[in-house]
Amino acid sequence: xxxxxxxxxxxxxxxxxxxxxxxxxxxxxxxxxxxxxxxxxxxxxxxxxxxxxxxxxxxxxxxxxxxxxxxxxxxxxxxxxxxxxxxxxxxxxxxxxxxxxxxxxxxxxxxxxxxxxxxxxxxxxxxxxxxxxxxxxxxxxxxxxxxxxxxxxxxxxxxxxxxxxxxxxxxxxxxxxxxxxxxxxxxxxxxxxxxxxxxxxxxxxxxxxxxxxxxxxxxxxxxxxxxxxxxxxxxxxxxxxxxxxxxxxxxxxxxxxxxxxxxxxxxxxxxxxxxxxxxxxxxxxxxxxxxxxxxxxxxxxxxxxxxxxxxxxxxxxxxxxxxxxxxxxxxxxxxxxxxxxxxxxx
Amino acid sequence: xxxxxxxxxxxxxxxxxxxxxxxxxxxxxxxxxxxxxxxxxxxxxxxxxxxxxxxxxxxxxxxxxxxxxxxxxxxxxxxxxxxxxxxxxxxxxxxxxxxxxxxxxxxxxxxxxxxxxxxxxxxxxxxxxxxxxxxxxxxxxxxxxxxxxxxxxxxxxxxxxxxxxxxxxxxxxxx
Amino acid sequence: xxxxxxxxxxxxxxxxxxxxxxxxxxxxxxxxxxxxxxxxxxxxxxxxxxxxxxxxxxxxxxxxxxxxxxxxx
Numbered sequence: 001x002x003x004x005x006x007x008x009x010x011x012x013x014x015x016x017x018x019x020x021x022x023x024x025x026x027x028x029x030x031x032x033x034x035x036x037x038x039x040x041x042x043x044x045x046x047x048x049x050x051x052x053x054x055x056x057x058x059x060x061x062x063x064x065x066x067x068x069x070x071x072x073x074x075x076x077x078x079x080x081x082x083x084x085x086x087x088x089x090x091x092x093x094x095x096x097x098x099x100x101x102x103x104x105x106x107x108x109x110x111x112x113x114x115x116x117x118x119x120x121x122x123x124x125x126x127x128x129x130x131x132x133x134x135x136x137x138x139x140x141x142x143x144x145x146x147x148x149x150x151x152x153x154x155x156x157x158x159x160x161x162x163x164x165x166x167x168x169x170x171x172x173x174x175x176x177x178x179x180x181x182x183x184x185x186x187x188x189x190x191x192x193x194x195x196x197x198x199x200x201x202x203x204x205x206x207x208x209x210x211x212x213x214x215x216x217x218x219x220x221x222x223x224x225x226x227x228x229x230x231x232x233x234x235x236x237x238x239x240x241x242x243x244x245x246x247x248x249x250x251x252x253x254x255x256x257x258x259x260x261x262x263x264x265x266x267x268x269x270x271x272x273x274x275x276x277x278x279x280x281x282x283x284x285x286x287x288x289x290x291x292x293x294x295x296x297x298x299x300x301x302x303x304x305x306x307x308x309x310x311x312x313x314x315x316x317x318x319x320x321x322x323x324x325x326x327x328x329x330x331x332x333x334x335x336x337x338x339x340x341x342x343x344x345x346x
Numbered sequence: 347x348x349x350x351x352x353x354x355x356x357x358x359x360x361x362x363x364x365x366x367x368x369x370x371x372x373x374x375x376x377x378x379x380x381x382x383x384x385x386x387x388x389x390x391x392x393x394x395x396x397x398x399x400x401x402x403x404x405x406x407x408x409x410x411x412x413x414x415x416x417x418x419x420x421x422x423x424x425x426x427x428x429x430x431x432x433x434x435x436x437x438x439x440x441x442x443x444x445x446x447x448x449x450x451x452x453x454x455x456x457x458x459x460x461x462x463x464x465x466x467x468x469x470x471x472x473x474x475x476x477x478x479x480x481x482x483x484x485x486x487x488x489x490x491x492x493x494x495x496x497x498x499x500x501x502x503x504x505x506x507x508x509x510x511x512x513x514x515x516x517x518x519x520x521x
Numbered sequence: 522x523x524x525x526x527x528x529x530x531x532x533x534x535x536x537x538x539x540x541x542x543x544x545x546x547x548x549x550x551x552x553x554x555x556x557x558x559x560x561x562x563x564x565x566x567x568x569x570x571x572x573x574x575x576x577x578x579x580x581x582x583x584x585x586x587x588x589x590x591x592x593x594x
């Protein structure tokens with residue numbers, strides 16, 4: 001089956017390559033119709049590959065907006081940015097409901113990324129409740145099976161290697177948050193990698209919200225662990241009183257840069273991967289060449305896609321790890337020897 | 347390029363969207379509350395339970411090992427004691443046997459000595475008696491010889507024959 | 522003059538990548554050395570390495586985001 005598909009693609013591509021050989025790398029300012037033609041010609045060949053939706057998307061985007069010139073940058077931004085229209089490209093689009101109620105003057109209508117957040121929550125709830133139920137029916141003598149085993153291994157990893165080793169004493173309270181944030185980010189990242197999905201974690205508002213949770217929990221834990229006096233003392237970083245006028249603002253800013261760094265890291269990582277995949281695909285359209293498409297765009301896009309799979313796990317882990325680290329730093333009672341580590345993160 | 351710039355500014359990468367923040371916060375909170383009650387709670391408690399179970403199993407194994415070691419130690423001690431006891435018994439038996447043997451040997455030797463001494467005494471007595479008897483006999487013989495000599499003629503030849511006779515007789519009687 | 526924006530974006534992206542590459546390369550080299558010296562600390566070293574690499578990568582991505590903004594403007 002696969003061999004047949006590949007041979008069909010070859011049969012389609014090789015004569016075109018031969019005939020177009022003369023102006024393969026010629027960058028000419030052709031009119032819109034040629035671009036559309038090239039794009040739509042590439043679309044049937046693409047479904048055999050992993051990057052199929054990405055390859056197909058620009059063609060459809062080009063077809064979608066008939067009026068005016070459209071740049072690759074616009075298509076990329078259209079894909080990455082939030083929207084009130086959920087595109088399901090060949091079949092049309094869903095206009096998401098606008099919510100008329102606007103509490104405090106903010107618009108809380110449903111957008112593409114809200115849908116993805118809800119989808120991630122739904123997946124998380126289904127998996128979590130199923131695993132929880134299977135654990136409840138399990139006696140301590142039995143070992144978990146299948147999905148429950150995977151989830152349990154991840155939870156155990158987060159509990160011992162992330163929470164326990166970074167927070168130390170009293171880590172149990174933070175385990176639910178850390179586990180939820182890990183799985184939430186992981187599922188959001190992975191949903192962005194499947195066709196027709198969008199990366200909610202590639203939106204700075206979502207990552208900002210998650211980082212705000214970490215921030216609030218960190219501050220609350222710090223106040224609870226050290227009290228108001230201890231917290232104030234922490235801000236002076238144990239220096240001489242004459243240095244307080246410098247140290248206190250620095251420490252205060254440090255409190256805010258941590259969640260900010262978390263926000264930007266996750267957002268930029270997830271956005272960058274998608275921009276790179278799109279840019280690689282667009283190289284073929286900008287150069288208007290099948291050779292480039294087959295030799296550069298598709299293989300490199302597949303490579304980046306696989307890298308993105310790894311990054312999806314890595315960034316979920318890093319966010320969780322750093323959250324745990326910040327909580328651990330905030331609740332640390334003993335001394336100020338941890339400021340060297342803290343300083344490295346600023 | 348202008349259009350994309352406008353897109354960036356209008357719905358840019360870094361644009362705040364309060365609605366999305368609101369929905370994300372609400373959804374995340376709800377999911378976290380539900381899951382920490384129904385999923386993470388049971389799983390974590392199960393993990394803790396299992397950890398405790400493993401710890402107690404390890405503890406039990408350790409205590410069993412300790413117990414076994416003490417028993418082994420005790421057994422070894424008992425065995426050593428029994429060995430010593432046996433050694434002692436054997437040694438004592440040997441000593442006793444040695445003593446008995448030496449005693450017996452000594453006694454036997456003494457007995458033998460005594461017997462030899464008694465035998466010597468007897469021999470001495472017998473010899474003395476024999477000598478006495480011999481002396482008496484010789485005296486008798488000498489008296490008889492002297493009688494005969496005196497009775498018969500006192501020639502030299504006859505005297506000599508008589509004496510020879512007497513000696514022969516004596517020798518025969520002595521044998 | 523519009524081309525200068527692209528030039529700046531390209532140079533900036535390259536510089537950010539150089540910095541991040543040097544940093545992460547250093548981390549990887551040190552981590553490999555540490556693992557070779559103390560194989561029993563491999564998992565600890567790996568965790569520290571991933572965190573440090575993520576921090577550096579985060580900074581590099583700041584730069585890349587700015588470059589993308591420049592290029593798309």
